[in-house]
Structures are given as C-alpha cells and as structure tokens.
Amino acid sequence: MSEPMNDHDKIIIESHERSRQFGVQKDQENPSRILNTDEVARMLDQKSDLIGLCRPVMMQLYDTVKESGFVIFCTDSEGCILHILGDEALVLEAESMGMVIGAYMNEQSVGTNAMGTALNVNSAVQITANEHFTKAFHKWTCSAAPVHNTNGEIIATINLTGHRDNVHPHTLGMVVGAVQAIESRMESLAVQKQLFDANQYAFTLMNNLTFGVFAVDLNDEIHWVNDTACTSLGIRRIHLLNRPIIELFPDWAHVKRRVLLGEVFIDEEGRFLINKMTEKFMYNSYPIKTPEGEILGFMLTIREYRRMLNLVNRYTGSHARYTFSDIIGTSVAIQQLLSYAKKVALSPSSVLIIGESGTGKEVFAQAIHNASERREGAFVAINCGAIAPTLIESELFGYEEGAFTGARKGGRPGKFELADKGTLFLDEIGEMPLEMQVKLLRTIQEGSVTRIGGEKEMKIDVRIIAATNKDLAEEVRKGRFRLDLYYRLNVIPLRVPPLRERKEDIKAMVKFFLKQKAQHLNKNIPYLSTTLIEKIMAYSWPGNIRELENFLEKAVILDGNITTLYESSSQANNQNLPALPNGNGQSEEAVVDLPLMSLDEAEKAAIERAISKLNGNISKAARILNVSRNTLYLKMKKYGIPY
Numbered sequence: 001m002s003e004p005m006n007d008h009d010k011i012i013i014e015s016h017e018r019s020r021q022f023g024v025q026k027d028q029e030n031p032s033r034i035l036n037t038d039e040v041a042r043m044l045d046q047k048s049d050l051i052g053l054c055r056p057v058m059m060q061l062y063d064t065v066k067e068s069g070f071v072i073f074c075t076d077s078e079g080c081i082l083h084i085l086g087d088e089a090l091v092l093e094a095e096s097m098g099m100v101i102g103a104y105m106n107e108q109s110v111g112t113n114a115m116g117t118a119l120n121v122n123s124a125v126q127i128t129a130n131e132h133f134t135k136a137f138h139k140w141t142c143s144a145a146p147v148h149n150t151n152g153e154i155i156a157t158i159n160l161t162g163h164r165d166n167v168h169p170h171t172l173g174m175v176v177g178a179v180q181a182i183e184s185r186m187e188s189l190a191v192q193k194q195l196f197d198a199n200q201y202a203f204t205l206m207n208n209l210t211f212g213v214f215a216v217d218l219n220d221e222i223h224w225v226n227d228t229a230c231t232s233l234g235i236r237r238i239h240l241l242n243r244p245i246i247e248l249f250p251d252w253a254h255v256k257r258r259v260l261l262g263e264v265f266i267d268e269e270g271r272f273l274i275n276k277m278t279e280k281f282m283y284n285s286y287p288i289k290t291p292e293g294e295i296l297g298f299m300l301t302i303r304e305y306r307r308m309l310n311l312v313n314r315y316t317g318s319h320a321r322y323t324f325s326d327i328i329g330t331s332v333a334i335q336q337l338l339s340y341a342k343k344v345a346l347s348p349s350s351v352l353i354i355g356e357s358g359t360g361k362e363v364f365a366q367a368i369h370n371a372s373e374r375r376e377g378a379f380v381a382i383n384c385g386a387i388a389p390t391l392i393e394s395e396l397f398g399y400e401e402g403a404f405t406g407a408r409k410g411g412r413p414g415k416f417e418l419a420d421k422g423t424l425f426l427d428e429i430g431e432m433p434l435e436m437q438v439k440l441l442r443t444i445q446e447g448s449v450t451r452i453g454g455e456k457e458m459k460i461d462v463r464i465i466a467a468t469n470k471d472l473a474e475e476v477r478k479g480r481f482r483l484d485l486y487y488r489l490n491v492i493p494l495r496v497p498p499l500r501e502r503k504e505d506i507k508a509m510v511k512f513f514l515k516q517k518a519q520h521l522n523k524n525i526p527y528l529s530t531t532l533i534e535k536i537m538a539y540s541w542p543g544n545i546r547e548l549e550n551f552l553e554k555a556v557i558l559d560g561n562i563t564t565l566y567e568s569s570s571q572a573n574n575q576n577l578p579a580l581p582n583g584n585g586q587s588e589e590a591v592v593d594l595p596l597m598s599l600d601e602a603e604k605a606a607i608e609r610a611i612s613k614l615n616g617n618i619s620k621a622a623r624i625l626n627v628s629r630n631t632l633y634l635k636m637k638k639y640g641i642p643y
Contacts (some may be wrong), residue, residue, distance in 0.1 A: 011117065011121055050082065054158065058083065061178045068087070068092060070161075114142035114143055119157060123145075126172040147183060210303075248274070265284055270302075298426055319367045329513070330508065334505060343427055344368060350444075355498070360545050385427070393436060397443070399412055409453060411453075420460045427466075428469070429466040499545055526559050528555065
C-alpha cells in the first residue's frame with residue numbers, strides 16, 4: 001500500500017500540472033517574459049517604495065549568508081524580479097539563465113519554482129532539484145515566501161537561491177524570518193520608530209553573528225551594539241552605548257555623508273581607535289529607512305581585518321596581483337606576446353606557459369586570469385616542484401578528517417576545490433611525478449574531485465594554467481611525462497622569451513626596478529654609471545628578469561657603488577665585465593666607475609655590502625670587516641642600517 005501524499009508533494013504535482021497547462025517547456029533555459037530596458041526603468045520607478053521596504057532586510061539577510069554561495073531575489077506580486085543581492089559568481093550564473101531584474105518568475109513564465117509557486121499557493125515553499133519544472137533549474141534549491149501588506153494582500157516575495165547541495169531546510173526558515181521582518185515594518189509607524197529596540201529574538205540572532213554590528217542614530221550616537229563588536233573592540237557595552245561613533249571611527253563623518261548621498265559601503269577598510277591605538281577593520285555601512293524613505297539611522301558592521309585576511313589566506317592560498325599593465329616592455333617580441341595573451345585570456349581553454357626560469361611565467365598566468373571571465377574567482381597557485389611527492393595529492397585534492405595520520409580535524413580542501421569557478425596555476429608542471437599525472441588528468445577530464453579518504457565526488461569548474469621551464473615534448477619522449485596529459489595542458493601554448501631576446505626592454509626594467517627597490521628599502525634611487533649601464537645591456541642575463549631584479553636591489557642597497565654584475569671574477573671575465581675589487585686592490589676601470597665619497601660613506605657602503613653578501617649574518621660580516629660584533633652594531637646604528 002502506497003504512502004499517503006504529503007502537502008509538499010501535492011503542491012509540486014499540482015504546480016507541474018499548471019506549468020503544462022501554461023505551455024511552459026521543460027527544455028526552456030530562460031523565463032518566457034522579460035521586460036525591456038524602458039519597461040524595467042518604469043517598473044523600478046513605480047515599485048521604488050516596495051524595493052526600499054525590502055532592501056534593508058535583504059541586506060541584513062545577506063550579511064548572514066555572505067560568501068556562502070547564495071543569491072537573494074525580491075519580486076513583486078506578479079513574480080517580476082525587482083532586486084537582486086548575492087555572491088557575485090552566483091549572481092552572474094543566475095543572470096546567464098535569464099534571472100535578471102525585469103524577468104518574470106511566475107509559473108506562467110518559467111513553471112514550478114519557489115517564487116512563482118509561493119505566489120500561487122500563498123505560502124512559504126522550498127523547491128529543490130528536479131522539483132523545478134524546467135531542467136535548467138534542476139541545479140538550484142530555492143526557498144521563497146510571500147510578503148503581505150496589512151490587509152493580507154500579497155505584494156512581494158523574498159527568495160534565497162543556492163546550488164542544490166548548498167542549501168538546508170533551515171534556509172526556508174531564514175527566508176520566513178526575513179519576510180516577517182518586512183511585514184513587521186509595515187504594521188505600524190511605532191514599530192518602525194522602534195527599529196533599534198528589536199525583540200529579544202533579533203538581539204539573540206545579532207549577538208551570535210560572527211561580525212560586529214552597530215546601530216547609529218541620526219545624532220551619530222551608538223544606539224545599540226552586539227556582543228561581537230564589544231569583544232572585537234575590547235570595550236564593554238555600557239561604555240559604547242550613547243557614545244559618539246566618531247570617537248571610535250574617525251572617518252564616520254565622511255562615511256555618513258556618502259551614505260546619505262546613496263552610497264553603500266561594502267567591505268571597506270577602516271581604522272578604529274581603541275585605547276589610543278588604531279586597529280584595522282573591514283566595515284559595511286548603509287542607512288536604515290522607513291518604507292517612505294525616511295532615514296531612521298545607520299547600520300555599521302565590522303570584521304577584524306586580520307581574521308578576514310587569515311580566512312582568505314586559508315581558503316584561497318593565493319591571489320592574482322598582476323595584470324597585463326604590470327608587464328614591462330615595448331619590444332616587438334613582448335608586444336606580440338601581450339596581444340596573443342590577451343586573446344588567450346578570453347578563452348576558457350587550458351594554457352601551457354613555457355619559458356626559462358625567471359622570465360615571469362607566473363606574472364603572465366596572473367594577468368591572464370585577471371583579464372578572463374574568471375577574474376572574480378580565486379587564483380590558486382601550486383609549485384609542483386617545491387612540494388614533496390607524498391604531499392602533492394593532498395595539496396591538489398584535499399583530504400577528509402582521519403584520512404591519514406596527522407590529518408587536520410575537519411579535513412582540508414584541496415587546491416582544486418579552492419580554485420572552483422577560478423584558475424588553478426600549476427607551476428613547474430614538468431616536476432610532477434608520473435603517478436600524480438594520472439590522477440591530475442582524470443580530474444581535469446571528469447571535472448570532479450574526491451578528497452583523500454572521502455567518498456563524495458565534487459564537481460569543479462576550474463581553468464588550468466600550467467608553466468614549465470622544461471621541454472615537455474622531450475620529457476614525453478623520455479617517458480617522464482604523459483602524452484595524454486601533455487595534450488590536455490598544451491591546448492594553448494604560450495612562450496615567454498628570455499631577457500636576452502628582448503634586450504630593448506632592459507632599460508625600462510632598470511628604471512622600474514630601481515624605483516621600486518628604492519621605495520621598498522626607503523633609499524634614494526641610485527645613479528648608475530654609463531659604463532655599468534652598458535655592461536647591463538651587454539650581459540646575457542641567464543637568470544632573466546629575476547636575476548636583473550636581484551642585481552638592481554643590490555645596486556640600491558650599495559647606493560649605486562657597484563662595479564660588476566657578479567662577484568665571481570671568472571664569470572665577470574667571461575662576460576667581459578669589469579673586475580670586482582679584491583684584497584689586492586681594484587681594477588683601473590672599477591676605480592673610474594666608483595664615485596668619490598667621504599670616509600663615512602665608504603664605511604657605510606662597505607658594511608652594507610658585507611651584510612648583503614653574507615645574507616644578514618652579522619657575526620660573519622664582523623669577521624670580514626675585522627671588527628667586533630658590538631662595534632659593528634654601533635656602526636650600523638650610526639649609519640641607520642637596519643638589523
């Protein structure tokens with residue numbers, strides 16, 4: 001005997017039948033009705049009060065689920081999307097399916113879905129996977145509830161959407177809570193005026209948030225603050241309430257002025273004064289308004305900067321700092337490469353960057369990522385040659401708790417997981433062991449990954465950029481690299497030329513690195529003699545840009561008092577470079593290159609050179625200079641040499 005049908009199943013069955021009657025096609029990918037630009041503008045103008053009513057609560061809800069893989073939708077009573085708020089990657093994914101402002105999400109337009117079905121049945125509903133009528137929505141779980149005015153009429157819906165595996169039953173409860181908050185704002189002006197004095201349930205919720213929350217009134221005084229804010233600042237609530245916020249946050253006047261002009265501050269850096277010390281926080285700020293648009297006060301949320309930074313470092317491991325504008329060079333070789341790389345960036349295909357050590361392969365990898373459609377996603381790098389073969393698998397694929405001795409409690413995500421919807425940079429791919437090449441190939445081909453010790457297969461969307469200084473084709477012939485993996489990675493090859501093939505770029509690099517190193521070391525940009533510049537231009541630079549950069553850092557440290565590119569006289573002679581000073585004196589050319597200086601200047605230069613040459617070893621430097629360690633420390637202090 002079959003089990004009786006529950007209410008949810010009945011709702012789905014009846015909704016699917018209505019969808020068929022409406023003529024909705026299961027294979028359609030977008031809503032059948034989407035307003036044009038002019039219609040959207042008129043609609044937003046007409047619905048501005050409704051949007052203003054719902055937006056603050058949506059923002060509060062988003063602060064709770066931020067960076068968790070959710071997007072929040074608000075529709076009117078006909079199912080037309082009015083406002084969207086969520087994680088950028090998911091918003092873009094939803095937009096690609098036609099879920100944009102002006103799109104109708106009622107059952108007539110897109111079939112069974114949480115927003116349209118909630119409107120039809122006048123009740124909160126959660127619809128997941130193939131409960132949706134159209135196949136395009138099977139990857140979502142959507143939780144929606146209707147919003148009623150004081151007369152009990154439906155005026156809107158609030159919907160929380162995420163991937164089907166990332167949503168839990170309590171998600172619907174969060175939506176219902178948000179809808180109740182909106183409806184409460186409409187009940188009476190008195191309730192609206194007492195927004196800062198929310199009920200104990202709201203206080204409990206706010207106090208358990210992982211970020212600090214301030215409610216600031218129109219007189220710029222702190223009206224309410226949660227426990228997390230008190231803990232972060234190390235100040236008791238009694239010493240915060242009714243206190244001018246500007247005493248803690250000196251930039252408040254600027255922030256308030258911009259918020260009143262309509263700007264919303266999201267994840268901005270700011271400094272707070274705590275016990276006469278400044279601490280960096282990330283903050284959000286936005287106005288609290290009545291449905292009529294009257295500003296009641298301001299909400300200010302704060303997160304400890306270090307905590308956020310640690311979180312980012314923990315889960316991303318890296319980020320892409322460089323863009324194509326950071327690549328120096330006007331040579332034909334580099335300009336042709338830049339033009340090619342910019343086209344490559346727009347492609348989703350794998351890229352294999354080939355080049356000698358020090359040519360800037362990772363710079364190109366980061367620039368490609370930042371110019372691609374994945375620029376909002378993570379850029380995760382792993383050096384295949386710098387990790388022990390036994391650790392590569394766990395680094396790439398992650399592991400579950402208890403997978404092996406020493407496994408971290410709770411497990412750990414691998415680089416593939418961290419790079420989902422972004423780019424994974426496999427540096428020195430030629431060093432990867434053969435047995436790992438098999439697993440890497442399978443992961444790339446199947447687009448899924450399973451953690452070590454785990455059973456759950458996770459779908460991933462990762463673009464691969466690999467780099468090597470080896471001839472992989474030759475490695476394949478020698479049996480040290482798999483042919484199938486080589487073909488998989490070498491979809492778009494990109495060769496970065498060595499510095500000797502683009503010597504016309506060296507002068508620009510010299511100028512750039514001298515300025516950069518001088519700023520970093522808090523020193524003046526040194527003068528380099530004409531002779532030395534000529535030697536720099538003539539030298540082959542086997543270490544490429546990295547070698548040139550290191551040499552110029554040494555030149556800055558020594559205030560330009562440098563006469564050769566290398567300390568080895570044999571290397572110098574082989575390159576036809578001036579010889580370094582030695583124990584028997586200096587070469588004639590070296591004497592010419594050295595500018596005149598005082599004894600103090602010469603002593604300072606000698607100390608800096610000795611410390612640099614010996615990698616900061618003060619004891620060895622003292623022995624070389626024939627002074628005691630204490631004497632050397634005193635002289636370093638005299639000349640302002642850091643130690």
